Amino acid sequence: MDLQHLTEAPSDAERSAIDALLGPAEAGEHGPTPSVARARRTFLLPALLALQNRVGWISRGGLGYVCRRLGVPPAEAWGVATFYALLALGERPAAFAHVCDDIACAARGAEELCGALEQRFGPCASSAHRAEPHAQRTSSSAAWARSPCLGLCDQAPAALVTVAGTTPVEQAFGGATLARVESALEGRRVAAASFALESMGPRRLLARATAKEAVTLDGYRKLGGYRALERAFELGPEGVRKEVGASKLVGRGGAAFPTGRKWDAVARHVGKQRHVVCNADESEPGTFKDRVLLEQDPFAVIESMTIAGFATGATRGWIYLRGEYPLAAERLSNAIASARAAGWLGARIAGRDVAFDIELRRGAGAYICGEETALLASIEGFRGEPRTKPPFPVDVGLFGQPTVINNVETLVAVLDVVRDGASSYASVGTPGSPGTKLFCLSGRVARPGVYEVPFGTPLSALIERAGGVPGGKPITGVLLVVVAGSFVSPKQLDLPLSFEGARAAGTTLGSGVVFVMDDSIELLPLLRRIAAFFRDESCGQCVPCRVGTVRQEELLARLARGAARGGLETEQHLLAELGQAMRDASICGLGQTASSAIESAFVQLDPLGGKRS
Amino acid sequence: MSDAQRTIELEIDGRKTQVPEGATLLQACQALSIDVPTFCWAANLTPVNVCRICVVELEGARTLVPACSRKAEAGMVVKTESERVKLSRKLVLELLGSSVDMSLAPEFRSLATKYDAHPERFGPRAPRAPSGERESAHAGHHHVDDGAHAANVAQPMKVDNDLFVRDYEKCMLCYKCVEACGTDAQNTFAIAIAGRGFDARIATELETPLPDSACVFCGNCVGVCPTGALMFKAESDLRDTGAWDESKQKVTDTICPYCGVGCQLSMRVQDNKIVRVTSPADHSVTAGHLCIKGRFGWSFVEGGKPK
Ligand SMILES: Cc1cc2nc3c(=O)[nH]c(=O)nc-3n(C[C@H](O)[C@H](O)[C@H](O)COP(=O)(O)O)c2cc1C
Ligand code: SF4
Ligand code: SF4
Ligand code: SF4
Ligand code: FES
Ligand code: FES
DSSP states (O other): OOOOOOOOOOOHHHHHHHHHHHOSOOSOSSOSOHHHHHHHGGGHHHHHHHHHHHHSSOOHHHHHHHHHHHTOOHHHHHHHHTTOTTOOSSOOOSEEEEEEOSHHHHTTTHHHHHHHHHHHHOSOHHHHHHHSTTOOOOSSSEEEEEESOOSOGGGOSOEEEEEOSSSOEEEEESSOOHHHHHHHHTTOOOOOOOOEEEESSSOOTTTTTTTTOTTSHHHHHHTTTTHHHHHHHHHHHHHHHHHHHHTTOBOTTTTOOBHHHHHHHHHTOTTSOOEEEEEEOOOSTTOOHHHHHHHHOHHHHHHHHHHHHHHHTOOEEEEEEOTTOHHHHHHHHHHHHHHHHTTSSBSSGGGSSOOBEEEEEEOOSOGGGGSHHHHHHHHHTSOOOOOOSSSOTTTSOGGGSOEEEEEHHHHHHHHHHHHHOHHHHTTSBOSSSBSEEEEEEEESOSSOEEEEEETTOBHHHHHHHTTOSGGGOOOOEEEEOTTTTEEEOGGGTTOBOSHHHHHHTTOOOTTOEEEEEOTTSOHHHHHHHHHHHHHHHOOSOSHHHHHHHHHHHHHHHHHHTTOOTTOHHHHHHHHHHHHHHHHHHOSSHHHHHTTHHHHHHHHHSOTTTTOOO | OOTTOOEEEEEETTEEEEEETTOBHHHHHHHTTOOOOOSSOOTTSOOOOOSOTTEEEETTOSSOEETTTOBOOTTOEEESSOHHHHHHHHHHHHHHHHHSOOTTSTTHHHHHHHTTOOGGGGOSBOOOOOTTTGGGOOTTOOOOOOSSSBOOOOOOOBOOSSSEEEOGGGOOOOSHHHHHHTTTTTOOOOOEEESOGGGOEEEOGGGOOGGGSSOOOOOHHHHHOSSSSEEEHHHHHHHHTTOOOGGGEEEEEEEOSSSSSOOEEEEEEETTEEEEEEOOTTOTTTTTOOOHHHHHOOTTTTTSOOO
16 A cells, blocks of 8 residues: 655654654655554544644644654545544644633623633634635634533633643633633633532542542542552452442443443453543533543542453553543543552552553544544544444454443442442442432532432432522523433422433433523523534534434524424424434434434423414 | 355344345345345445435334344344334435435435425525635534525535546535545545534545545546546536436447456447446456546547547
8 A cells, every 4th residue: 555645844843743752753755564554543643633732733744744654644634633623724823712602601601701702812713714715814813712511511611722832731721701711822820710529428439539639649549549459359350340240330421331241241352452441531511520530530540440451351441531621631641650650550560460551542622532432433543433333342342352431430430339349339329220420510500510419319409409599590490411411390300310210200311411590591592502512513424413413403593583484383393303313313322312402492391482483 | 155154034024034144134135125225335335324324123223223234133123114214214315405416316316205305394505605615614613504594515516637526515425435445445545534514525635636636536436426426527517518418328338458457347428428437336357446547548539639
């Protein structure tokens, strides 16, 4: 295979950024041999991010150099680069702000902030780019663009500011104002905003995170860190899997699949290279629990992944972290390095014949990469397009090899199960849903934040714990889960938060979003923002989702203008048929659930406010 | 295949059938002469299962499954024309028909009639995008509009060489051209999917014109394109002027004289001009794929200089 490459030279800055990642270029004109190229493809996204962080965009010369070093066809690299929202394909200022205008931030002044930024720096770069194809906008010192949820809904409104350079600065922060964004764009540190972190029952998942001392290995050890791994060594791989199975722990990433069964399936592939992947791509609007765990308790994720590796026979671990979480990235890479230095990762963990190590990979702005097969494709250096299952990742996963994929919260829960045993784990919760779960409270609550709740707690008690609606206004609805989501009407607030309770009410707990609304939140604009999110985040592969999400958004835009085509009933029929086809015929969960929250709003609430047009 | 190969029994539309292990539901349906429509599937390409027109209902599955790529399993019970299947197919046709120019996709119209699809339900088409607009869309961003028009992929035709044109307003994103240019046939990798969501598109690197890209003009992408988005320049020119006339055309099968491989060619001729060259997808030598000479090297036959 002789690839035709781009011949333009990279700038010195671009070359050094890539060489720092890949090592100095080897001699030879034609790039690596095909087999070496195959093994290197996994460095494509890290290399593109290295260019982005160094010079602020992906230039022709930079892209060409990456392709030559990795043996990737330029057209395919272009296909990958244009897939991710955080990568710029046209020149733009080194200082750039991504400003969240998603549901929780919209309820707390995001539009005003966007207006102020427009005054100061001109229109949103990404839409301006669209209006003026190939426009080069380098005149201003900084630029900005709107962003979907940044996982800081508890501190809304939020922004992510990046300043490219030899020592790039990345800051994600809440309580965003024009002044704070400007300050960050100038490279100055911006103080963190405050948020709640509370447990309503026993403190388990948040035990170390609330102590705020677990970010160093010493602190983590003092708080009981690595006792679970020691217990795992006593139990042996099979014993660990038995305990995890007996705990009835199910995945906290949204699909609620039994963790023990997943681990058993991978353990069966004796003799094959196996992987453990931590899904830290948390990007569903209204979700930020994983971020808090990753930032405040990074070693817990590392310890749990090591247990998963030990229990399933996997020796390679990967953390796929969403690109918008710079603090978590810093804490995780420090934690990995110190765990390795102390012998908690590597060829002989704790002096035993157990090998496991972890590589941290960062996303680049694509919600779909949280879907497990898309995530694997992204690590492998391809576009984050999901594939049909079967085969499932437990059989055919990363690089075609058996792979455990677990959510951050699932992994942290495993520590309690292994250390204290399944029966102790079940001492709180319900028989169907033992243990505790994290919920992300945002929107119109007095104290937004992450709350740990024993399963079975009524939704109303959780909202009360978070201080209820400020000013004691009545709740007009609660959005429980955005993806696959559903609205809970004010009459259903006694809903018990357990898997069986949610199922009985015709909903799911998903990843734990609780977005509280009062009459200051208008329903139709909220639904339009959700529809826009699905349209923007669809990978574009399959027809029902690629076009269906567009049609759904257009339909809501008509309803918002009071311009239903052919009458309201016709539109509702169209919405229902669209929803059915997306649910039935889409490849992955994104398309399959893209209409759920919207359809639910029409059933549970009254988005048209009694209007009939 | 060894004779030890196992067979699998399953039920389709109430009929029991046996297929070899590894067969797809589509193959099982074909064996029973049950019609399942396909767009993105082709015998000579790896299934990508993206168009979703072939979905069928599998008992016990939460969603419908794509017949073209789902492997048959023992005991499966499948329905190919249930109400759910019909609704999904209807919507797939409407979504395609409202966003893509499907006028040259052979079965589109008859399928639209069969499944009662009305793409116009989504409103009048939005005007054609100016040149370069779709190519410069940024992932995760779109113009929020008022829903008066149905967004579509209408855009100017790309004419950057003498051999074939790329009229991407007819592109349904079936991935076939990318597969043909990549590991399924050509191994040139000149084109790929770029962008995301509704802005996903077929592109060369940085949207470079084909002559400056890695393209070797084998035309295998043209050969597999199901919608006429990729088309011989000769055919496109005739269609542009309204002179394309199938009643005046003749298809002649021959063996390519250029080299000794023995590729079979089907040459379509109108008014003494070769307007399209293909090779049968089931031909043992070509599997439907050719090289630049067999595909395009015929101007000398028409009295011109070879290109
Ligand atoms: C569109 C989409 C996005 C997803 N995003 C995430 C995510 O950000 N984090 C996550 O843990 N799981 C996400 N999932 C679920 C994963 O596919 C997978 O089920 C999960 O990571 C498995 O881990 P668990 O069993 O521990 O929950 C997503 C699924 C879909 C369909
Ligand atoms: S459902 Fe949407 S996100 Fe999922 S594969 Fe299809 S187009 Fe991509
Ligand atoms: S003509 Fe051949 S090389 Fe060029 S894009 Fe088509 S398949 Fe690829
Ligand atoms: S150009 Fe043709 S072959 Fe390529 S994706 Fe579009 S419709 Fe399919
Ligand atoms: S950070 Fe803005 S909605 Fe989540
Ligand atoms: S033919 Fe099966 S999905 Fe396209």
